[in-house]
Amino acid sequence: LSSPLNIGIAGLGTVGTGVLRLLTEKPALLAERSGRRLQVTAVAARDRHRDRGIAIAGYRWHDDPVGLARDPGVDVVVELIGGSDGPARALCEAAIAAGKPVVTANKALLALHGTALALAAEAKGLSLGFEAAVAGGIPIVKALREGLAANSFTRVFGILNGTCNYILTQMQETRRDFNAVLAEAQSLGYAEADPSFDVDGVDAAHKLTLLTSLAFNCPVDFAAVYVEGIRHVSALDIAYADDLGYRIKLLAIARQTPHGIEQRVQPCMIDADSPIAHVDGVFNAVVAEGDFVDRTMFSGRGAGAGPTASAVVADLLDIAAGRKAPTFGVPATALRPLAHSPMQRHVGPYYVRLMVSDRPGVIADVAAVLRDQKISIESLLQRGRAAPGQAVPVVMITHEAEEAAMVRALSQIGKLSAVMEPPRMIRIEQL
Amino acid sequence: LSSPLNIGIAGLGTVGTGVLRLLTEKPALLAERSGRRLQVTAVAARDRHRDRGIAIAGYRWHDDPVGLARDPGVDVVVELIGGSDGPARALCEAAIAAGKPVVTANKALLALHGTALALAAEAKGLSLGFEAAVAGGIPIVKALREGLAANSFTRVFGILNGTCNYILTQMQETRRDFNAVLAEAQSLGYAEADPSFDVDGVDAAHKLTLLTSLAFNCPVDFAAVYVEGIRHVSALDIAYADDLGYRIKLLAIARQTPHGIEQRVQPCMIDADSPIAHVDGVFNAVVAEGDFVDRTMFSGRGAGAGPTASAVVADLLDIAAGRKAPTFGVPATALRPLAHSPMQRHVGPYYVRLMVSDRPGVIADVAAVLRDQKISIESLLQRGRAAPGQAVPVVMITHEAEEAAMVRALSQIGKLSAVMEPPRMIRIEQL
Numbered sequence: 001l002s003s004p005l006n007i008g009i010a011g012l013g014t015v016g017t018g019v020l021r022l023l024t025e026k027p028a029l030l031a032e033r034s035g036r037r038l039q040v041t042a043v044a045a046r047d048r049h050r051d052r053g054i055a056i057a058g059y060r061w062h063d064d065p066v067g068l069a070r071d072p073g074v075d076v077v078v079e080l081i082g083g084s085d086g087p088a089r090a091l092c093e094a095a096i097a098a099g100k101p102v103v104t105a106n107k108a109l110l111a112l113h114g115t116a117l118a119l120a121a122e123a124k125g126l127s128l129g130f131e132a133a134v135a136g137g138i139p140i141v142k143a144l145r146e147g148l149a150a151n152s153f154t155r156v157f158g159i160l161n162g163t164c165n166y167i168l169t170q171m172q173e174t175r176r177d178f179n180a181v182l183a184e185a186q187s188l189g190y191a192e193a194d195p196s197f198d199v200d201g202v203d204a205a206h207k208l209t210l211l212t213s214l215a216f217n218c219p220v221d222f223a224a225v226y227v228e229g230i231r232h233v234s235a236l237d238i239a240y241a242d243d244l245g246y247r248i249k250l251l252a253i254a255r256q257t258p259h260g261i262e263q264r265v266q267p268c269m270i271d272a273d274s275p276i277a278h279v280d281g282v283f284n285a286v287v288a289e290g291d292f293v294d295r296t297m298f299s300g301r302g303a304g305a306g307p308t309a310s311a312v313v314a315d316l317l318d319i320a321a322g323r324k325a326p327t328f329g330v331p332a333t334a335l336r337p338l339a340h341s342p343m344q345r346h347v348g349p350y351y352v353r354l355m356v357s358d359r360p361g362v363i364a365d366v367a368a369v370l371r372d373q374k375i376s377i378e379s380l381l382q383r384g385r386a387a388p389g390q391a392v393p394v395v396m397i398t399h400e401a402e403e404a405a406m407v408r409a410l411s412q413i414g415k416l417s418a419v420m421e422p423p424r425m426i427r428i429e430q431l
Numbered sequence: 432l433s434s435p436l437n438i439g440i441a442g443l444g445t446v447g448t449g450v451l452r453l454l455t456e457k458p459a460l461l462a463e464r465s466g467r468r469l470q471v472t473a474v475a476a477r478d479r480h481r482d483r484g485i486a487i488a489g490y491r492w493h494d495d496p497v498g499l500a501r502d503p504g505v506d507v508v509v510e511l512i513g514g515s516d517g518p519a520r521a522l523c524e525a526a527i528a529a530g531k532p533v534v535t536a537n538k539a540l541l542a543l544h545g546t547a548l549a550l551a552a553e554a555k556g557l558s559l560g561f562e563a564a565v566a567g568g569i570p571i572v573k574a575l576r577e578g579l580a581a582n583s584f585t586r587v588f589g590i591l592n593g594t595c596n597y598i599l600t601q602m603q604e605t606r607r608d609f610n611a612v613l614a615e616a617q618s619l620g621y622a623e624a625d626p627s628f629d630v631d632g633v634d635a636a637h638k639l640t641l642l643t644s645l646a647f648n649c650p651v652d653f654a655a656v657y658v659e660g661i662r663h664v665s666a667l668d669i670a671y672a673d674d675l676g677y678r679i680k681l682l683a684i685a686r687q688t689p690h691g692i693e694q695r696v697q698p699c700m701i702d703a704d705s706p707i708a709h710v711d712g713v714f715n716a717v718v719a720e721g722d723f724v725d726r727t728m729f730s731g732r733g734a735g736a737g738p739t740a741s742a743v744v745a746d747l748l749d750i751a752a753g754r755k756a757p758t759f760g761v762p763a764t765a766l767r768p769l770a771h772s773p774m775q776r777h778v779g780p781y782y783v784r785l786m787v788s789d790r791p792g793v794i795a796d797v798a799a800v801l802r803d804q805k806i807s808i809e810s811l812l813q814r815g816r817a818a819p820g821q822a823v824p825v826v827m828i829t830h831e832a833e834e835a836a837m838v839r840a841l842s843q844i845g846k847l848s849a850v851m852e853p854p855r856m857i858r859i860e861q862l
Contacts, residue, residue, distance in 0.1 A: 142573065142577060148568075292740055301724070
């Protein structure tokens with residue numbers, strides 16, 4: 001065996017503790033698989049005396065993560081602090097400045113500063129590993145960067161937020177509304193007290209930013225992602241989706257279009273028979289479509305101490321074994337900005353639900369608006385009759401239409417006197 | 432860019448032509464992703480003049496693949512000849528002897544001689560890439576060897592033969608019998624004129640042998656795989672599986688048991704709601720269960736020129752970029768033979784179908800045999816009544832039982848006078 005790889009870990013929350021546990025539980029296996037012993041020499045965290053259920057007295061303690069990065073007894077820095085700026089960013093910059101490779105699970109940091117960090121790391125020949133930042137234990141970063149690297153990608157998409165997928169799965173199974181299921185998810189620990197980062201799609205958008213760079217070899221561009229969360233998905237829409245042979249999932253999608261790369265996070269309807277429709281609960285999945293490989297799907301747990309530790313240590317094993325790849329699949333200096341196709345230019349079929357007063361002529365008025373926007377209706381459903389003055393749902397599936405036309409149409413439809421609530425729209429993603 | 436990587440390709444069938452096409456279609460992308468230009472300099476095949484739809488005049492021609500291995504203008508050898516011995520093996524041995532890394536799609540060769548070839552290659556510090564040998568375009572070899580390498584695996588299983596999965600999917604969808612669907616698959620080119628390699632499970636067993644070595648770091652041991660094909664799966668069993676909430680899939684399974692590693696290829700019933708039950712048609716899938724990552728699944732096309740070329744070129748990109756990993760995840764010198772648990776010691780639930788004459792006391796006799804073998808029945812179905820002298824199906828699901836006891840029980844049940852056909856048994860794989 002070569003000399004041991006000395007590891008410094010900053011951040012000892014659930015994931016940091018999981019990484020420590022993995023590294024201390026099976027040193028022989030890891031040494032055999034990488035050719036070097038992986039040993040933790042130093043740690044940094046906020047509270048030295050918190051009980052983490054694991055002994056940390058044997059590691060050199062740093063109150064300041066930047067001190068850990070500069071510790072001469074540390075060969076590689078694991079950043080598990082979190083947050084797009086502040087100590088996490090300072091730590092990564094200090095590690096690279098000190099000539100040390102970095103492994104991080106921090107999607108927010110990389111979605112905002114990934115290109116700069118990659119440039120800095122690669123200028124010194126250092127790895128910047130972030131397998132744990134996307135889809136937890138699923139080795140999708142390595143798959144896109146190496147395993148599928150012979151392909152030009154046309155679309156990469158996935159279920160990247162376990163909290164949203166858990167909530168939507170529960171809504172599907174129990175037919176309850178978003179707020180009830182969210183409250184339950186919070187009580188079970190599947191959703192944060194402040195859930196907005198997850199349910200408003202921000203977390204999935206961070207991850208999508210990284211997948212987009214890997215697949216299309218462009219700089220990270222979080223601002224280019226169109227983000228829509230799941231708060232407006234109703235039990236009624238879930239039920240209609242089911243009737244129509246769809247499931248509603250929060251998808252993060254990067255797609256090559258004639259107008260450039262489209263990046264969007266949004267609740268989508270997908271064919272209930274498709275494999276990704278069966279990825280339920282806290283599980284994540286990523287589908288990569290390449291010109292030679294066709295469609296491949298990767299699924300597994302997207303979060304949690306074990307899966308995330310599995311991904312962090314995979315990056316450490318690569319570093320120990322001397323395996324290097326450019327951060328985003330091509331050298332950071334070769335990442336080329338691509339045209340971004342704005343959401344208004346998105347083209348696809350739509351699900352539209354209206355709540356209308358049940359009187360003759362309503363459908364004719366709605367159809368006329370759609371006709372004027374050149375949107376054609378594939379199917380229309382009106383079930384049951386309402387009591388006078390009550391709203392009745394009308395559900396339509398359109399053929400492919402442009403988002404801008406759909407937005408104009410829905411605005412006009414919303415103004416019709418018979419339409420009693422703002423129209424609801426969910427995009428249909430074709431697989 | 433560093434100096435180009437000079438590639439020699441032996442075997443210009445569908446896959447070889449696909450690799451040539453990929454390498455010539457996008458040289459810039461591949462160079463950017465690996466840091467070197469990948470250029471084909473020499474080829475070897477049987478017939479120089481066959482029209483392959485692609486120009487090969489620019490490459491040095493070798494009638495003898497061993498000559499290609501020794502060509503000083505070749506840095507790396509791609510073996511796409513096939514077959515477990517003969518020219519394919521001679522080529523790989525010659526390449527390694529000449530100090531050149533090898534990339535192969537040949538599962539038969541590696542299932543039988545993989546350890547010896549890995550020892551020879553690694554002794555010279557050479558890579559032996561075989562991503563294309565298992566599950567086509569799915570980068571499962573890299574996932575087990577690197578992406579999930581922090582895990583101890585408890586079970587790895589998958590759908591590894593597209594022909595069988597296509598036939599079983601068609602049987603499921605059309606309720607026709609095996610022979611009718613096989614004939615159709617042959618006419619469509621999804622099954623060979625001599626289909627036994629596929630439908631008798633041999634091809635899946637070759638691939639399982641490689642997955643087992645990767646997951647459990649043991650030498651390849653094809654002889655230790657219990658192999659059962661799909662010829663005996665009937666339309667009736669497919670229909671019962673459906674009624675009972677199962678799907679029948681040909682699974683290849685490697686599992687850690689208290690008695691050692693169990694390796695088996697066999698038609699299994701799996702929960703119809705499980706993600707792998709939705710992997711249909713010619714698609715393949717692999718599920719890896721690790722102690723930290725929990726369950727991950729990878730699916731995609733398991734064969735064909737495009738997906739296989741994607742995998743072959745991924746291995747070439749690793750070689751071009753200087754990324755190395757031991758062939759089977761740990762150095763070949765460290766592969767440790769593991770105890771093999773024989774099929775007789777397999778424990779799991781079983782589906783059993785009997786064709787009995789419909790008269791009082793039959794069930795009691797069957798139940799008594801099972802009781803004597805300590806096998807308990809979870810459910811029993813007897814639908815419809817037969818005309819006198821006609822057989823009626825009786826279907827049972829057992830609780831967990833040992834294979835040896837089940838074999839004894841079925842032998843005795845088969846001898847009961849009321850049992851009119853040999854009993855049919857399909858193992859249930861719990862997910």
